[in-house]
Amino acid sequence: MDRLEINQFVKQKRKALGLTQVELSLKAGVGLRFIRELEKGKPSLQMNKVNQVLKLFGYELGAVQLDREKLIDEAG
Amino acid sequence: MDRLEINQFVKQKRKALGLTQVELSLKAGVGLRFIRELEKGKPSLQMNKVNQVLKLFGYELGAVQLDREKLIDEAG
DNA sequence: TTAAACTATACCTGTTAGGGTATAAAATAG
DNA sequence: CTATTTTATACCCTAACAGGTATAGTTTAA
Numbered sequence A, B: 001m002d003r004l005e006i007n008q009f010v011k012q013k014r015k016a017l018g019l020t021q022v023e024l025s026l027k028a029g030v031g032l033r034f035i036r037e038l039e040k041g042k043p044s045l046q047m048n049k050v051n052q053v054l055k056l057f058g059y060e061l062g063a064v065q066l067d068r069e070k071l072i073d074e075a076g
Numbered sequence C: 001t002t003a004a005a006c007t008a009t010a011c012c013t014g015t016t017a018g019g020g021t022a023t024a025a026a027a028t029a030g
Numbered sequence D: 001c002t003a004t005t006t007t008a009t010a011c012c013c014t015a016a017c018a019g020g021t022a023t024a025g026t027t028t029a030a
Helices: A006-016 A021-028 A032-040 A047-056 B006-016 B021-028 B032-040 B047-057
Strands: A059-065 B059-065
Touching: A006 A032, A006 A047, A006 A059, A006 B059, A021 A032, A021 A047, A032 A047, A047 A059, A047 B047, A059 B006, A059 B047, B006 B032, B006 B047, B006 B059, B021 B032, B021 B047, B032 B047, B047 B059
Parallel strands: none
Antiparallel strands: A059 B059
């Protein structure tokens, strides 16, 4: 299992839980627009907001090594 | 080996390379104040700025599991 | 001790992230 | 096809991030 980009990770986890973007935004306590920017991969998002979302999945932001299977993320 | 918080991780890596906060800020292309807030653990930092720093160490921000450090992280 | 280097805190300011809303597009169901 | 649900794009506004700088505090070396 290779490592997903954060935006793909969120999208996948959200769908795995059968949530819409609206539902996720409500559960996470962030705006709907934020969820959309997050899943689109906007790079300048604030960490605390992203963590509010990741926490619902049992995850958080952390430092991970570059390069490791970075080329494939969706086709795994 | 516990996973370090991002702020501790940055501080440790910086010192391991023998860099000052000023030098790191210059290398990363971010402000000195940002480096200080990063190492102090300010939660609302922007991901792209943090990634500019982590990249110098060969790392980037990613989604990692909460708390249970020991469960799966050592596969290689 | 002194002096230098490094780090922490405070202030001011421009830029922009994020919220909210409306509309449009796309996917999904009947 | 139509109707509904979900997602994408655009606009305005406020709050605050990040930069720069000055100053104060801390650590380190001689």
